[in-house]
Amino acid sequence: MSTKLPSKKLEPHGNSLFLREACETLGYSDQVFELLSGASREFRLQLPLLRDDGSLQIFYGYRVQHHNALGPYKGGLRYHPSVNIDDTRVLATLMSLKTALVKVPFGGAKGGVNCDPHSLSRRELESLTRTFVEKIHRGIGPSLDIPAPDVGTNAQVMAWILDEYSKIYGYTPSVVTGKPVLIGGSEGREEATGTGVAIVMEQYARHHAERLEEKTVVIQGFGNVGLYAAKALHGYGAKIIAISDSKGGVLNESGLDVDALCSHCESGERVSAYSDAQPITNDELLRLPCDYLIPAALGGVIDEVVAREVKAKVIVEAANSPTSFVGNEILIEREITVLPDILVNAGGVIVSYFEWVQNMQQMPWERDQIDAQLTRKLSRASEHVFAVATGKTCSFRQAAYLIATERLRDAVAIITI
Numbered sequence: 001m002s003t004k005l006p007s008k009k010l011e012p013h014g015n016s017l018f019l020r021e022a023c024e025t026l027g028y029s030d031q032v033f034e035l036l037s038g039a040s041r042e043f044r045l046q047l048p049l050l051r052d053d054g055s056l057q058i059f060y061g062y063r064v065q066h067h068n069a070l071g072p073y074k075g076g077l078r079y080h081p082s083v084n085i086d087d088t089r090v091l092a093t094l095m096s097l098k099t100a101l102v103k104v105p106f107g108g109a110k111g112g113v114n115c116d117p118h119s120l121s122r123r124e125l126e127s128l129t130r131t132f133v134e135k136i137h138r139g140i141g142p143s144l145d146i147p148a149p150d151v152g153t154n155a156q157v158m159a160w161i162l163d164e165y166s167k168i169y170g171y172t173p174s175v176v177t178g179k180p181v182l183i184g185g186s187e188g189r190e191e192a193t194g195t196g197v198a199i200v201m202e203q204y205a206r207h208h209a210e211r212l213e214e215k216t217v218v219i220q221g222f223g224n225v226g227l228y229a230a231k232a233l234h235g236y237g238a239k240i241i242a243i244s245d246s247k248g249g250v251l252n253e254s255g256l257d258v259d260a261l262c263s264h265c266e267s268g269e270r271v272s273a274y275s276d277a278q279p280i281t282n283d284e285l286l287r288l289p290c291d292y293l294i295p296a297a298l299g300g301v302i303d304e305v306v307a308r309e310v311k312a313k314v315i316v317e318a319a320n321s322p323t324s325f326v327g328n329e330i331l332i333e334r335e336i337t338v339l340p341d342i343l344v345n346a347g348g349v350i351v352s353y354f355e356w357v358q359n360m361q362q363m364p365w366e367r368d369q370i371d372a373q374l375t376r377k378l379s380r381a382s383e384h385v386f387a388v389a390t391g392k393t394c395s396f397r398q399a400a401y402l403i404a405t406e407r408l409r410d411a412v413a414i415i416t417i
């Protein structure tokens, strides 16, 4: 395995450097790297919003369509003040690699709006979403680009997108995934990413002849992914000792009562307002001694500084791009295992694919069929990554990137080269 590092300027998200490293190892030319790292096309949309108080506010929306060699573009839509074109490009590339790794017939895309959804009323959120669709409807569609929920968006936002798109093209449930089950969503999609995190961890533990039971787990981020990961891991018997959201977290070294904390948060309370545990900051949480640390919030949290101070044995990247390139190098030096994002959080796009198939077939699947196929797909992808890592004596991330990059390059080659 080549250990030569790319001579590119280091960046907060390491993805294009991880991709470059994979291309170098596979012996691909600079032109192939450029083809795989750049996006096919990008949208930037001006989104005026008339606020409830009568004032006008201008937001900006983005959609980056990275590659569609393996199928229609596919990826989440993020509502967060930090959304910008550069991060959206990184996340779109990750989607292409993720779909390639777990073999779902989709390409990769990502989008977002630079708004804080928590500071908008329901009417404002709906209006902003409908304006987004008004401006982008020619660029999305069931065979073109299929958005899904991500940070700050949910099934309701997907329902507004479906409704606005359907006004123009007629009823088209397959234009989005992650919508409410009642209007064409899939059973199990809401839980899929978090459940998938636990499935990959279970495969990893099994690979090492271990069990998740009684293993200590720390989770940063208690939204869609963090909450369902906690529920699934609790089901496997793991001991979840700390959880946080953006305002801070709670710690109980004997194990948190996950059901009680989920009920507390599902009623709209912050994690830090949960009284039956010790308060903890996000900085402290990332440095807690534990078996598994699961970043499940935003990208770039395990940077150079945090990577030196992490005390977890394994980092499970439930968030997209939580580890910087330098952070990753330090974790390797410190022999801390990283289960990479493109494998760990792929459960969401796998069940999104099942949802899209159900919409195209106009035939809902039973829940047990969805759960079984999710487990099968993620287990196979995990075993493949573990086998390549062993065979090439490389990290799990390098193995995942090698598999995904080669598959993506082969598909692009059939069409383009």
Ligand code: NAD
Binding pocket: 076, 149, 150, 151, 152, 153, 193, 220, 221, 222, 223, 224, 225, 226, 244, 245, 246, 247, 282, 296, 297, 298, 299, 318, 319, 320, 345, 346, 348, 349
């Ligand atoms: P979400 O909006 O539902 O939840 C995000 C959580 O992170 C919230 O609890 C929020 O309070 C917390 N958070 C935000 N900033 C934080 C900070 N600085 N410190 C600690 N916590 C913070 O989002 P989500 O859908 O759960 O997505 C989380 C991550 O998982 C993102 O990186 C996303 O791209 C990735 N992901 C999501 C899906 C999906 O299906 N939703 C699929 C694949 C990957």
